[in-house]
Amino acid sequence: EAGVAQSPRYKIIEKRQSVAFWCNPISGHATLYWYQQILGQGPKLLIQFQNNGVVDDSQLPKDRFSAERLKGVDSTLKIQPAKLEDSAVYLCASSFSRGEDSPLHFGNGTRLTVT
């Protein structure tokens, strides 16, 4: 099966600029996640979608981050305006369901550098 696709792989922007990341999950996976992984730390959940509805966005900095999954398939994550501390790898993952027996499948991530 094709894996989780993410683009771009790398992005360098200046602070206060905006940036968007795209993710296409594995076909048939209802649940989609965006994680932020700062250097030296484990992935931290930003937002979780079930189909096109938000299940959990409790750790999403909503003053600058937004995400959507309009048709319940692919998703975009946006940062506007970016701050230096947003430098991280942004990981998209999908799972067949929200169920406890449904492990995550990750994309290769987008490495964001904010200067």
Next chain:
Amino acid sequence: AQSVSQHNHHVILSEAASLELGCNYSYGGTVNLFWYVQYPGQHLQLLLKYFSGDPLVKGIKGFEAEFIKSKFSFNLRKPSVQWSDTAEYFCAFRGKGFKTIFGAGTRLFVKA
């Protein structure tokens, strides 16, 4: 607060040495436990998982992990590591609410 603690940030071993990576989680309810691995230049992928039943679970490439409920631990083991096991290993759990929480990771380097 729900969290995962991985005991070592960096581990260096010679080939054929035995491996044990420690993982403890903080959560009072029923959990599902995972180890994920990220090989150099590749994406995170599932190594093994525990949902219920036998607390000793076996994963790919000869890895195994043991769930000890009384210690809130899920340590990863391999009797004899290979150079190809060089990677970063993440322990994770999923509790109520289905949020998967990750530890900070352990970077393993195996010397040939």
